Amino acid sequence: MMKVLIAIDSFKGSISSIEGSEAISLGIKEIYPEAEIVTLPLADGGEGTVEALVQATDGKRVEKEVAGPLKEKVHAAYGILGDGKTAIIEVAAACGLPLVPDSQRNPLLTTTYGVGELISDAIEKGCREFVIGLGGSATNDAGIGMLQALGFRFLNQQNEEVGLGAQALHDIWKMDLSQVHAKLRECTFKVACDVNNPLYGPNGAAYIFGPQKGAAPDMIEQLDKGLKHFAEIVLHALGTDIHNTPGAGAAGGLGAAFSGFLNAHLQSGIQLVLDIVNMEKNMQGADFVITGEGKLDGQTSMGKAPLGVAQLAQKHKIPVLALAGGVNEETAVLNKLGVTSYFSIVNAPMTLEEAMDPKVAFNNLKSTTNQLFRLLQAVRTGVKM
Incomplete structure (x- = not known):
């Protein structure tokens, strides 16, 4: 046969x-x-990854109302694979460019907060392993929004919490990790990332991906300075270099947040998917x-x-x-x-x-x-x- x-x-x-x-x-x-x-x-870690992996592993789709890229509420979906413990999340579901009207595209303001809310929801549902698909984001906030939703606190010189979006990166002077989600340390993250861009600089998140998100040349320079400032703060506070990790600049710096704060392994999207579906x-x-x-x-x-x-x-x-x-x-x-x-x-x-x-x-x-x-x-x- x-x-x-x-x-x-x-x-x-x-x-x-x-x-x-x-x-x-x-x-x-x-x-x-x-x-x-x-x-x-199949999918390669981008659009359609949740649908493909849920189908291939006899998993289930979960819907959750989260903060969208403009802080408004959006209905986002993620998947829990057939093993019941692995969540598959496309960041674009919570902070994707299609969620922002052309006239409102401004990567200084957009946030990844909703991505953190999806992760938190999956943790509460028993997931401890995560597969994250980067790409298609409307953001350039180095992932601080996602981290804020998970309990990381970023403070200014007056010890006040900074706001959301890339515009807040310039204000960060210290970090408070005392309120980080308690179960986050039990979690492992595999991130589908098919670009090697560093966090900032000529080949970084702002200069390479900023224009498609609505950033004009003067804004790109401002975004890049914010990313560099944040990377220097993290290096000083944690001894972690989030700038030079290959893929750090993916999805507006979400690659840096996942690798530097969540100990994620960034790898080829298709290879990751092929492994999951055996x-x-x-x-x-x-x-x-x-x-x-x-x-x-x-x-x-x-x-x-x-x-x-x-x-x-x-x-x-x-x-x-x-x-x-x-x-x-x-x-x-x-x-x-x-x-x-x-x-x-x-x-x-x-x-x-x-x-x-x-x-x-x-x-x-x-x-x-x-x-x-x-x-x-x-x-x-x-x-x-």
Whole structure:
């Protein structure tokens, strides 16, 4: 009996990894009804990670009202994996850029406080292990908002607590750790982080990521000075260098907060996800692996989900089919990195809007898979084409 492992990322803006996996599965079943199909929806630590890992581990989704990036209340969701003790949190759920209207984007004011509230809620629900997906934040506060929600107190020269947001970084002169959440020391954090930027400086959080969050050039300089000041305070008070950790500048400095205050391990997002879903174990005995994402291009070869899947399959000499809405000439490099063949699912001239319509994408995934396995069946049975 044929075994096929389906491990695709979402086609962002179009179809989720769960829905895409269903479409591919249906395409296979029409040709091989008895096939054993294993589906492991994927993400690379960014958008869709909670959904994918909850599905893959038979976990549950939790909703919580928290402070949004502008301090207003927002409904955020996180996941608790099937083991009942591991929480998966995308920081963008609480402080993401889409939560801030274009006209109100100001990284001096936005806060990560809601991220800390999600962590605290998960702790109260019994979680002691955390998987955090960085990326997509509207903030540049070095994670002080998250830490404030967890009981860390940052004080000014008058021994008063500073406010929220990056504008408060300049005011911090000392820290009080006496009220930190008591159970935080029992927790371990693994952080999906695929950038290596330091906290401040020309390649830091403010200069590299500030503009997309609404920061003008004069504001970027102000943000950068705040990050540097905070890093110097932390180094003096705790002896911890939060600036030079690779990834410290991710998500407006949340990388620095996680590594410096919560002893988190920052690592490749896709590698972290592959480990959680036991990808290599589930791959054993597979005749084919199917992976993919919305667009296969040069960025895919830089460490995105399909590459991680393909490299594992290559290790076990399993053929890999990659499906995408779009492919270009840069995609050819994937053939040297574990992808046996790749295909676009767009089967007729259409606009991008049409191609991204969820129903169209679902049907295109199903029909493309169907046609590929019809060809496979003909080759296997010796039918002359």
